[in-house]
Amino acid sequence: MEIGVTSFVETKPDIETGIVMSHAQRLREVVEEIVLADRVGLDVFGIGEHHREDYAASSPAIVLSAAASLTKRIRLTSAVTVLSSSDPVRVFQDFAMLDGISNGRAEIIAGRGSFVESFPLFGYGLHDYDELFNENIELLMKIRESEKVTWKGGHRPAIHNLGVYPRPVQNSLPIWIGSGGTQSSAVRAGLLGLPLMLAIIGGNPMNFAPLVELYKKAAARAGHDVSQLQVGSHSIGFVAEDTERAADIFFPSTQYGMNKLGKERGWSYYDRSSYDAARSFEGALYVGDPETVAQKIIHLRKHVGITRFMMYVPLSTMPHELVLRAIELLGTEVAPRVREEIAKWEAEKE
Secondary structure, eight states: OEEEEOOBBBBBOOOTOOOOHHHHHHHHHHHHHHHHHHHTTOOEEEOOOOOOOOOOOOHHHHHHHHTTTTTOOOEEEEEOGGOOOOHHHHHHHHHHHHHHHTTTTTTEEEOOOOOOTTHHHHTTTTTHHHHHHHHHHHHHHHHHOOOOEOOOSSOOOOEEEEOSSOOEEEEOOOOOEESOOOOHHHHHOOOOOOOEEOOOOOGGGGHHHHHHHHHHHHHHHHOOGOOOOOEEEEEEEOOOOHHHHHHHHHHHHHHHHHHHHHHTTTTOOOHHHHHHTTTTTTOEEEEHHHHHHHHHHHHHHHHHHEEEEEEEEOOOOOOHHHHHHHHHHHIIIIIHHHHHHHHHHHHHHH
C-alpha cells in the first residue's frame, strides 16, 4: 500500500487577506513539500498540469525535476499530464530526463484533463477530445516499448524509424491512466494493462468498487495479469493532531475552492453541512487526526481495492506551515498505521 501527496500548485486568494501569492513563490513552496514528503517516508508525490491563472504548474516534469536532486526515494509523477493536448514524444522525453535526474523514480499519470484551456492554447479542437487521447496514449506506449519508432496517426506528423532520446533509467517508464470515474476510461486502462488512478473526490468512495472490478475484467479479457495491476485514489484531505481542529482549519479554503469551481460547472453551493457530510466515514474527504484518516484509507483499500492513496492537499491556498505539518503527519503517523494494518490483513488472507 503506497501513500503519497498530490498538488495542483494552486495560487488562489488567501481566505483571510485576499492576497494572491506569485506563481514563483508557490512553485518554491511545493518543492519544499516534495522534499519533506521524501524525508518523512511517503512513497509518491504528484504534480498536476494546468494552464490557468490560479494554478502555477504548467509543466509537472519541470517542478518534479527541481525536487529530484533534493530527494532520495520518493517517486515523482504527474497528476495528470493532459495527454490529449500534449506531444507524446515531448512528454516521454521530459519524463525520461526526470527519470535520469531522479535515478529511476519518474512516472506519468496520463489523462484527458478536467479543464480545457490547453486545447485552444496549443491549437487543438475539443471535438477531437477522445480521439486525441487514444492516439497519443498509443504513441506514448510505443515510444516506451522501443527506442526506434514508426507510427502514423491522424493528428500529428508520422514518425518513420526515428529514435526518441534520452531513454529512461527504468526499463519500462510507468504510465498510469488518470480517470474521473467513467466506465470508458476504466475499460481503456484495463485493456491497455495500465495502472488506473481514480479521482475520488465526491460521493461515497465505496461506489467506485464496481468500477475497479470493471477495470480488472477488461484487463483479464485482454490477457493481462490482473494481480500485477495497481489502482490508485486521488482524494482531497488534510491531517492535524485533532480531528475537529483539522476540520476547522481545512474548511475555509475548501469551501472557497469548491464554490469557485462550482460556479463554472453549475454545482450547488458548498457549505459546512456539505463539508461535514463529506468528511464522515462514508464520505470522500480524508480530514481528521492521523487515526481517523488512516482508518478511512484502510477501509478504501479493503473494500475498493486501492493500492495507492494520494492525498490532495491543500485545496485552494493555505498557510504553508500548515500544509507542511499535514504532510509530516501523513508520513509519520498515517502511513505507518495503514501499512501495518494492510500487511496484517494481507497475511491473514493468505
